[in-house]
Amino acid sequence: MNTIQVLFFFLSVLAIFSAIMVLVSKNPVHSVLWLITVFFAISGHYILLNAQFLAIVNLIVYAGAIMVLFLFVIMLMNLNADAAPRKNLWMKLAGVISGGCFLMVLISLIRQTVELTGKTVMMKEGNIGLIKNLGKALFTDFVIPFEISSVLFLSAMVGAVVIGKKN
Amino acid sequence: MTLLAFDWALLLEKLILIAIIVLASLGIALYTTFAERKVAGALQDRPGPNRAGPFGLFQPFADGLKLIMKEEIIPNTSNKGLFILGPALAMTAALMTCAVIPWSSYIEIGGRKIDLQVADINIGVLYVFGVVSLGVYGIMIGGWASNNKFSLMAALRGASQAISYELAMGLSLIAVLMISGSLSLKTIVDGQMAEGGLWNIVYQPLGFIIFFICALAECNRTPFDLPEAENELNMGYHQEYSSMKLGFYLFAEYVNMIMSSAVMASLYFGGYDIPFLDESTLPVNTAAILGVVALLAKIVFFLFLFMWIRWTIPRFRYDQLMHVGWKNLIPLALFNMLVTGAVILWQQG
Numbered sequence: 250m251n252t253i254q255v256l257f258f259f260l261s262v263l264a265i266f267s268a269i270m271v272l273v274s275k276n277p278v279h280s281v282l283w284l285i286t287v288f289f290a291i292s293g294h295y296i297l298l299n300a301q302f303l304a305i306v307n308l309i310v311y312a313g314a315i316m317v318l319f320l321f322v323i324m325l326m327n328l329n330a331d332a333a334p335r336k337n338l339w340m341k342l343a344g345v346i347s348g349g350c351f352l353m354v355l356i357s358l359i360r361q362t363v364e365l366t367g368k369t370v371m372m373k374e375g376n377i378g379l380i381k382n383l384g385k386a387l388f389t390d391f392v393i394p395f396e397i398s399s400v401l402f403l404s405a406m407v408g409a410v411v412i413g414k415k416n
Numbered sequence: 417m418t419l420l421a422f423d424w425a426l427l428l429e430k431l432i433l434i435a436i437i438v439l440a441s442l443g444i445a446l447y448t449t450f451a452e453r454k455v456a457g458a459l460q461d462r463p464g465p466n467r468a469g470p471f472g473l474f475q476p477f478a479d480g481l482k483l484i485m486k487e488e489i490i491p492n493t494s495n496k497g498l499f500i501l502g503p504a505l506a507m508t509a510a511l512m513t514c515a516v517i518p519w520s521s522y523i524e525i526g527g528r529k530i531d532l533q534v535a536d537i538n539i540g541v542l543y544v545f546g547v548v549s550l551g552v553y554g555i556m557i558g559g560w561a562s563n564n565k566f567s568l569m570a571a572l573r574g575a576s577q578a579i580s581y582e583l584a585m586g587l588s589l590i591a592v593l594m595i596s597g598s599l600s601l602k603t604i605v606d607g608q609m610a611e612g613g614l615w616n617i618v619y620q621p622l623g624f625i626i627f628f629i630c631a632l633a634e635c636n637r638t639p640f641d642l643p644e645a646e647n648e649l650n651m652g653y654h655q656e657y658s659s660m661k662l663g664f665y666l667f668a669e670y671v672n673m674i675m676s677s678a679v680m681a682s683l684y685f686g687g688y689d690i691p692f693l694d695e696s697t698l699p700v701n702t703a704a705i706l707g708v709v710a711l712l713a714k715i716v717f718f719l720f721l722f723m724w725i726r727w728t729i730p731r732f733r734y735d736q737l738m739h740v741g742w743k744n745l746i747p748l749a750l751f752n753m754l755v756t757g758a759v760i761l762w763q764q765g
Contacts, residue, residue, distance in 0.1 A: 278498075278560060285553075305542045313549025314582075317556065317575055324560050324568060379538065380599060 256297060264290035277323045281316060288312040302380040429530055437514045437534065445670040446476045448719055452670075455723040483663040491656050495561040502558025503657065503664035509551035510671040516540040517678045518602045520688045520707035524700050532704060533602060540601040541589060544679055545582070548634055552578045554668065555636075555643060559653035570652035573734065574643035577633055580741040581640075585630035587749035588623040591756040592616055592683050601679075605687035609695070615686040622752045624684045626745055628721075631676040633741070636669060638726040642734055677718035678711065685714050 267286040274280045288311045295304035376382050387395045450465070450472070457464025465472040490499055520532040537543060552575050559571020595616060596604045608615050617624050633640040644652035654665045681687055688707030689695075695703040732740070 276495075278495075282498075282557070301537060301539045302542070305539050305546050308546040309542065309549055313546060313552075314579060317549075317552055317579060320553075320556055320560075321572060321575055324556070324572065 253297060256293070260290045260293040260297070264294075278320065281319050281323060284319075285312050285316050288316070299376060300379070302383055425528070429528075430534060433530075433532070433534055434515075437519065438511055441511065441514055441671055441674055442667075444674055444715075445667055446480070448670045448673065449479065449666075450476045451719070452723050452726075455720065456727050459724070459727040480663070484660055486659040488659045488661070489656075491563060493563045494656065495563065498557050498561035499656075500661070502554055502561055503654075503661045503668070504554075505557060506551065506554025506668040507664045507671070509547055509554060510668040510675065512547045512550075513544055513675040513679070516543050516601055517675070517682060518605050518687055519711060520704045521695070522700070523704045532708065536600060536602045539599050541593065541599045541604075541683075544601075545586065545589075549578075549582060551634075551668075551672065554665075555653050558657070558665070562653075562656035564656050566649045566651075567653050567655050570643045570645070570649045570655075573649075574636060574653060577636075577640060577642060577737060577741075580738060581630040581633035581745070584626055584741060584745035584749045585634065587746065587753055588620075588626040588630070589683070591620055591623045591749075591753050594753075594756050594760055595619055601682050601687075605682050605689065608686040609689045611694075615684065615689070617684040620684065620752070620756070622748065623756075624680070626749050626752065627680065627684070629745065631680060632722070632725065633737075635672045635676055635722070637673070637722055639729045639732050640737060641726075641731060642737060645731060673719060673722050674715060677715040677722070680718055681711055681714035687711060 264287055267283045267290065270283040271280045271287065274283060288307060292304040292307045292312075295301070295307060377386065453475070454464040454472075465475040468474040468478045490496055515534040516537060518533040518536070522529050522531045524530070555574040555578075556571045559567040559574070562568075592604070593599060596607045598604060598607070604616075607613055632638075636643050643649075644654075646652070649655075654662055657665060688711040690706060690710045695707065698706070
């Protein structure tokens with residue numbers, strides 16, 4: 250076991266444990282806080298892959314902005330553990346089974362993807378996640394999908410403003 | 417064992433550097449509280465604290481001792497774990513920024529080159545942003561866990577204010593990054609120190625003003641100290657806190673001020689650059705120490721500016737705050753960014 254493997258296992262265990270805690274926490278605020286831990290663990294994985302830019306953007310956008318808004322809404326609505334509707338056992342069971350099926354599909358997809366077979370992860374040496382390379386790739390090879398997605402964001406923003414203006 | 421095969425001297429060097437920086441920031445923060453009261457005194461034409469020690473110099477220790485000796489109260493109806501986590505997070509986030517700030521160039525001890533920066537990562541500026549955006553959680557978690565409606569209101573105000581002003585801050589920052597072409601704070605400072613290079617404030621006066629206003633808002637300083645508006649929210653998000661937990665919140669504000677002053681000095685005022693002096697003519701170690709002094713002088717200047725504004729300008733109303741943030745600062749920052757981009761394009765021909 251070298252340092253990277255130790256870190257990998259630590260981050261993976263942390264991510265999975267926190268993800269489970271997101272689901273089993275009774276209090277929605279705790280769920281959000283565990284979700285933030287998940288994002289931190291995933292950012293750690295990005296750093297292991299030498300993608301510092303992705304790691305920090307993941308933290309700024311998800312942990313720093315989106316989760317704050319989540320927390321905001323939950324705190325404003327003052328959701329408590331006892332206010333949440335009680336789900337019966339069968340519903341929970343159905344959820345577990347359908348979620349498990351989805352997990353199976355994902356795993357089999359990843360295992361069978363042609364581009365991934367026989368490849369190992371580039372630990373510490375890949376450089377596509379650095380800002381320079383990522384920027385070049387986005388603005389040359391993928392410029393059209395990139396611009397289209399920015400239009401999509403703009404339309405979502407305009408939509409939010411229109412809905413907000415109504416009242 | 418391969419697990420432990422790395423440069424132990426480097427680890428030791430970084431640990432010592434971190435310890436020095438953290439202790440120094442806490443020490444400066446301690447005396448910033450004293451300076452704040454002295455400045456307030458001077459601005460209001462009264463002597464300020466002058467009882468403890470000569471010129472009241474031991475006042476911060478007296479204040480600290482008072483805070484520590486007070487009874488530690490955790491409200492019965494609060495969420496106890498999160499109640500403790502809140503101030504801890506606020507303090508951690510405040511101190512984490514210091515990792516990427518270049519305090520000076522480097523010193524040489526026994527032929528070993530030691531950088532006076534904990535980590536020169538290639539995303540330095542974004543790291544600062546990431547940490548700043550996490551600082552909100554300290555306020556939000558503390559305010560919510562107190563289980564007090566005034567604390568909650570203040571926490572929500574603080575969070576929305578921080579999110580709103582982060583946007584304008586980021587946009588004004590992009591203009592600086594366009595000029596320097598790097599996200600590393602070290603490279604940005606070196607670019608300003610280079611032969612014939614001017615400080616970024618010359619190129620970015622508007623960008624700096626926007627950044628400074630946003631820094632005031634991010635540090636919850638007047639005129640943006642709505643989360644602590646004592647006349648409408650009693651005392652704000654830390655109302656239920658007592659003893660050293662309250663002390664951590666108050667202290668985190670001062671550490672934040674120091675760190676944002678250091679970031680502003682590095683981004684716009686040449687960091688550890690001494691104006692009108694070519695550092696390469698000096699011996700390495702002398703230049704490094706003079707650089708630290710120069711950066712500290714700039715930080716002290718900004719801290720004074722923070723205090724001067726606090727004791728001069730009254731607080732915004734909440735809707736005015738949002739109005740300024742979204743409808744004035746963001747368009748201004750966008751305009752600044754566009755003009756900068758256009759000028760850079762024009763110069764490149």
